[in-house]
Amino acid sequence: MPSLTMIEAVRDAMDVMMARDDRVVAFGQDVGRFGGVFRCTDGLQGKYGASRCFDTPISESGIVGIAVGMGAYGLRPVAEIQFADYMYPAYDQIVSEAARLRFRSAGEFSAPIVVRMPCGGGIFGAQTHSQSPEALFTHVAGLKTVIPSNPYDAKGLLIAAIEDDDPVVFLEPKRIYNGPFDGHHDRPIVPWSKHELSETPQGHYTVPIGEAVVRREGSEVSVLAYGTMVHVAEAARRSVGIDAEIIDLRSLVPLDIDTIVRSVTKTGRCLIVHEATRTSGFGAELSALVQERCFYHLETPVVRVTGWDTPYPHAQEWDYFPGPNRVGRALMRLMEA
Amino acid sequence: MMNVLPLGLHIPEPQPCFGRADVSGSHLSDAGRVPRPAVDVEAREIRHLAYDLIRVLDGDGRAVGPWSGACTADQLRSGLRAMLKTRAYDARMTMMQRQRKTSFYMQCTGEEAIACGSLTALQAGDMNFPTYRQQGLLIAQDWPVVDMMCQVLSNEKDRMKGRQLPVFYSAREAGFFSISGNLATQYVQAVGWAMASAMRGEGRVAAAWIGEGATAENDFHAALVFASVYRPPVILNVVNNQWAISTAQSVAGGEGATFAARALGYGIPALRVDGNDYLAVHAAACWAVERARRNFGPTLIEWVTYRAAPHSTSDDPSKYRAQEDQAAWPLGDPIERLKDHLIGRGAWSEPRHVQLKAELDEEIAVAAKEAQSYGTLMEGTKCSPASMFDDVYKQMPTHLREQRQELGF
Numbered sequence: 001m002p003s004l005t006m007i008e009a010v011r012d013a014m015d016v017m018m019a020r021d022d023r024v025v026a027f028g029q030d031v032g033r034f035g036g037v038f039r040c041t042d043g044l045q046g047k048y049g050a051s052r053c054f055d056t057p058i059s060e061s062g063i064v065g066i067a068v069g070m071g072a073y074g075l076r077p078v079a080e081i082q083f084a085d086y087m088y089p090a091y092d093q094i095v096s097e098a099a100r101l102r103f104r105s106a107g108e109f110s111a112p113i114v115v116r117m118p119c120g121g122g123i124f125g126a127q128t129h130s131q132s133p134e135a136l137f138t139h140v141a142g143l144k145t146v147i148p149s150n151p152y153d154a155k156g157l158l159i160a161a162i163e164d165d166d167p168v169v170f171l172e173p174k175r176i177y178n179g180p181f182d183g184h185h186d187r188p189i190v191p192w193s194k195h196e197l198s199e200t201p202q203g204h205y206t207v208p209i210g211e212a213v214v215r216r217e218g219s220e221v222s223v224l225a226y227g228t229m230v231h232v233a234e235a236a237r238r239s240v241g242i243d244a245e246i247i248d249l250r251s252l253v254p255l256d257i258d259t260i261v262r263s264v265t266k267t268g269r270c271l272i273v274h275e276a277t278r279t280s281g282f283g284a285e286l287s288a289l290v291q292e293r294c295f296y297h298l299e300t301p302v303v304r305v306t307g308w309d310t311p312y313p314h315a316q317e318w319d320y321f322p323g324p325n326r327v328g329r330a331l332m333r334l335m336e337a
Numbered sequence: 338m339m340n341v342l343p344l345g346l347h348i349p350e351p352q353p354c355f356g357r358a359d360v361s362g363s364h365l366s367d368a369g370r371v372p373r374p375a376v377d378v379e380a381r382e383i384r385h386l387a388y389d390l391i392r393v394l395d396g397d398g399r400a401v402g403p404w405s406g407a408c409t410a411d412q413l414r415s416g417l418r419a420m421l422k423t424r425a426y427d428a429r430m431t432m433m434q435r436q437r438k439t440s441f442y443m444q445c446t447g448e449e450a451i452a453c454g455s456l457t458a459l460q461a462g463d464m465n466f467p468t469y470r471q472q473g474l475l476i477a478q479d480w481p482v483v484d485m486m487c488q489v490l491s492n493e494k495d496r497m498k499g500r501q502l503p504v505f506y507s508a509r510e511a512g513f514f515s516i517s518g519n520l521a522t523q524y525v526q527a528v529g530w531a532m533a534s535a536m537r538g539e540g541r542v543a544a545a546w547i548g549e550g551a552t553a554e555n556d557f558h559a560a561l562v563f564a565s566v567y568r569p570p571v572i573l574n575v576v577n578n579q580w581a582i583s584t585a586q587s588v589a590g591g592e593g594a595t596f597a598a599r600a601l602g603y604g605i606p607a608l609r610v611d612g613n614d615y616l617a618v619h620a621a622a623c624w625a626v627e628r629a630r631r632n633f634g635p636t637l638i639e640w641v642t643y644r645a646a647p648h649s650t651s652d653d654p655s656k657y658r659a660q661e662d663q664a665a666w667p668l669g670d671p672i673e674r675l676k677d678h679l680i681g682r683g684a685w686s687e688p689r690h691v692q693l694k695a696e697l698d699e700e701i702a703v704a705a706k707e708a709q710s711y712g713t714l715m716e717g718t719k720c721s722p723a724s725m726f727d728d729v730y731k732q733m734p735t736h737l738r739e740q741r742q743e744l745g746f
């Protein structure tokens with residue numbers, strides 16, 4: 001099996017689907033000739049032509065709006081927003097239009113679109129190239145929100161998203177595009193080729209949307225994480241030597257509640273880690289869910305490690321980023337409680 | 338039966354800029370040809386100015402025609418100095434990025450005349466709403482470059498406290514509004530600012546800045562709607578440097594109409610100007626500012642130029658545009674053109690030019706040394722992480738105080 005980076009896995013998923021199904025089209029700013037600023041669509045225009053993979057004007061509202069129209073016509077558009085931070089002009093089209101088209105037309109129309117966007121920080125992108133806006137999508141009925149943590153899942157989930165009949169917001173943590181992240185900013189990235197989850201089968205396969213996975217079995221505490229934070233949790237677990245069970249959620253809506261409940265019921269402790277700001281973040285939903293379903297099994301209160309409730313700073317981003325030190329300290333506190 | 342062609346999309350292809358370096362190409366008006374209307378002209382009377390190109394400097398460096406105005410040699414020499422300093426600043430900061438002293442940098446190489454020349458039309462109290470490519474607005478007013486460098490280096494003297502991406506300056510005193518990374522958002526804010534000035538009767542002018550690529554954003558169009566309805570004193574600048582990262586101007590809609598022509602549907606007067614001609618820039622900006630100041634309302638100006646440098650330090654232009662195009666600098670180098678004009682006027686010389694350039698390089702090098710002594714992104718002191726909790730709100734709420742403690746402060 002070839003070893004791919006996340007960028008290559010994302011590209012491969014689109015390639016596989018564009019080859020199989022001529023309804024699949026890909027577009028966005030710099031996506032066509034240049035192959036996208038992160039090169040996720042590199043080569044697709046050469047292979048499938050400029051009517052199937054093309055550059056768009058700098059208009060996020062336009063990009064998602066045409067995707068909705070194309071989806072309603074019967075195509076399978078994969079729209080790229082250059083950075084998740086720039087989806088706000090498209091927010092109305094995503095939230096008021098794509099998300100509700102099926103509901104408001106009683107099933108007559110739908111928007112089977114994928115909106116891909118790189119998210120997250122840790123690359124010195126400052127306040128407008130670092131955001132994790134997942135909670136702004138998970139709060140919206142009618143959307144699916146997916147966020148992979150490795151190449152294998154990225155490819156399988158993106159294929160599933162393209163085949164999905166509902167609008168899917170596909171968040172790509174750019175910190176791990178080129179390699180899994182061991183949590184230390186002063187250490188170079190470990191290349192994906194050294195990681196078992198970069199082994200990515202050729203051709204078509206899917207990772208079902210709505211299924212979490214237990215990345216590491218453990219007995220003492222359940223860590224709920226997704227995206228880059230899965231790797232941070234693993235680094236923290238190694239450094240503090242606590243037998244934590246790490247759950248990679250992969251899909252936030254729909255959420256795999258069973259896997260979460262099973263794990264927390266077993267360990268009796270729950271730590272939630274995400275990069276997004278804390279207040280009303282997705283961790284709040286997870287925490288409420290755990291308390292509703294696992295209250296009588298909990299030995300300590302649920303704990304969250306998150307980004308602070310401030311915009312993402314440039315020079316101090318490593319104090320903002322929930323790194324392994326903060327996660328490790330939280331694990332220890334949970335075990336002492 | 339009618340022969341119906343199958344449907345197909347039109348996908349714009351990038352065109353070489355103006356047939357290489359040939360600035361006298363047929364679709365570019367000759368210098369001196371375009372009339373200069375009175376500032377109280379009605380938009381519909383000057384519709385053609387949205388398609389012509391206002392140019393003052395001819396191929397021999399002479400200033401010709403109704404827009405040639407009367408710039409003194411001193412004014413022009415100071416414009417030349419500002420452009421040279423901007424270029425020296427860009428070169429030095431790009432080098433610092435390469436030396437990993439900061440994370441990122443954006444040059445305005447080839448576009449210096451636009452910001453430097455426009456600034457001369459504005460007064461203290463006016464406000465620019467810039468993009469990341471108008472550093473010339475600060476440099477042309479001799480804003481301390483050390484201050485700008487400290488922002489780029491995110492060090493302890495960075496007035497933005499290390500929060501913003503490099504080049505995202507903010508200098509209220511200098512009429513330089515804080516830069517957003519989200520394209521086009523500032524455009525409509527500039528209109529609001531100008532509306533406020535008019536409501537208060539304070540005579541201040543706002544200048545909105547945008548690249549041709551970002552004119553596709555909703556906020557650009559919202560700005561034009563409000564500017565056309567309320568007619569506030571705002572200059573709507575569109576810097577058409579041909580490229581939006583890898584995307585040619587045709588993809589932003591620059592194939593069927595000029596960017597200046599977008600104003601026409603709103604009844605806003607529009608000028609299309611050679612942005613590499615310092616004299617034309619100065620004259621057009623003065624015209625629009627006077628119009629605004631005398632309450633005749635907004636003007637949209639398309640500055641035609643060419644982004645000679647990469648989009649940013651993260652960009653590789655060889656992946657999307659021809660090397661010949663890059664080397665050709667359509668419309669010429671604004672610095673060389675002004676230099677030739679001044680020499681032709683007997684107000685400048687090659688040796689003085691070389692000397693000035695050396696002086697400015699030295700000035701920038703000294704400033705860079707000072708700025709670095711206050712730290713860089715990777716080394717030395719920078720703003721304390723505790724400071725990231727400041728300025729989120731005017732007064733820090735309890736939950737942020739607690740989070741700051743959690744971080745250890």
Ligand SMILES: Cc1ncc(C[n+]2csc(CCOP(=O)(O)OP(=O)(O)O)c2C)c(N)n1
Pocket residue numbers: 029058060082086089470518519520547548549550551552576578580581582644648
């Ligand atoms: C809303 C939004 N979408 C996308 C981007 C990413 N982006 C940054 S600069 C840029 C190109 C802008 O081109 P143009 O407006 O022509 O200005 P130029 O850089 O050429 O001066 C893009 C797409 C952004 N910053 N904001």
